[in-house]
Amino acid sequence: MNRRDWKFLVPLDSRDLSRLAILLDVDGTLLDIAPTPQQVQVPGSLPQTLARVRGRVGGALALVSGRPIAELDAFFAPLRLPAIGGHGAEMRPVADGAILDGRALPLDPAFKQRLKAIAAGYSGVVVEDKGYSLALHYRQAPKQGLGVVHEVKRAFDAWANNSFELLAGKAVLEIKFAGFNKGTAVRDLMTYSPFSGRAPIFIGDDRTDEDAFAVMSDFNGQAMSVGRKFPGIEDYFNAPADVRRWLERLSEGQPEGLAVLS
Numbered sequence: 553m554n555r556r557d558w559k560f561l562v563p564l565d566s567r568d569l570s571r572l573a574i575l576l577d578v579d580g581t582l583l584d585i586a587p588t589p590q591q592v593q594v595p596g597s598l599p600q601t602l603a604r605v606r607g608r609v610g611g612a613l614a615l616v617s618g619r620p621i622a623e624l625d626a627f628f629a630p631l632r633l634p635a636i637g638g639h640g641a642e643m644r645p646v647a648d649g650a651i652l653d654g655r656a657l658p659l660d661p662a663f664k665q666r667l668k669a670i671a672a673g674y675s676g677v678v679v680e681d682k683g684y685s686l687a688l689h690y691r692q693a694p695k696q697g698l699g700v701v702h703e704v705k706r707a708f709d710a711w712a713n714n715s716f717e718l719l720a721g722k723a724v725l726e727i728k729f730a731g732f733n734k735g736t737a738v739r740d741l742m743t744y745s746p747f748s749g750r751a752p753i754f755i756g757d758d759r760t761d762e763d764a765f766a767v768m769s770d771f772n773g774q775a776m777s778v779g780r781k782f783p784g785i786e787d788y789f790n791a792p793a794d795v796r797r798w799l800e801r802l803s804e805g806q807p808e809g810l811a812v813l814s
């Protein structure tokens with residue numbers, strides 16, 4: 553990303569971050585995508601960078617992920633941040649507070665078994681059972697991806713349960729409760745201190761992030777994407793490394809880093 557891309561639409565004084573909240577997707581935004589979800593690498597300096605950014609925005613820094621919050625905590629330990637997990641199935645509005653779960657209907661065990669049986673027919677497909685949802689990752693089986701997608705879609709349609717939805721992300725399918733998404737979860741989070749009343753910046757890279765992109769304007773906030781342009785979103789980072797660099801500059805209060813907020 554070059555400097556020309558570092559323009560910012562949020563109307564903030566360059567030295568006043570007290571009106572800003574930063575909301576970050578994790579995989580593909582903060583961290584590079586790995587062959588399997590468990591193989592992602594967290595750069596050693598990243599937790600400290602995030603801690604400093606949190607300090608600069610008065611605590612209004614949150615992770616917004618499809619992963620369970622316990623996994624996010626493990627990645628960034630000892631840092632704990634306010635977080636949305638499972639696309640909204642879990643929420644922890646206060647870093648040291650409890651995880652509010654029970655927001656999702658549990659996925660029917662018999663249908664889970666059906667999905668696991670489909671996955672077992674394809675070598676390289678990784679099943680991630682989050683309890684309240686099930687994800688099938690086929691990054692390691694790209695040639696069989698179409699077959700997996702087709703079979704899962706057919707099974708999902710035959711199941712005909714309107715309380716759930718089938719999400720298609722980057723080499724992943726996920727069946728989750730339809731009553732929330734990253735957008736509704738971000739709306740909820742924005743009602744809690746210190747987020748409420750601030751202008752959020754949400755950075756994300758995948759289709760499921762579009763729900764959160766869509767609510768930014770309601771909070772006078774800004775959406776930024778990673779890896780590609782999304783419809784209606786001007787600003788984007790080329791890669792997670794650029795997001796991390798931007799956060800570093802923000803954390804250090806380098807003039808150039810703050811300039812993007814002018």
Ligand SMILES: [Mg+2]
Pocket residue numbers: 577578579580581756757758
């Ligand atoms: Mg992502």
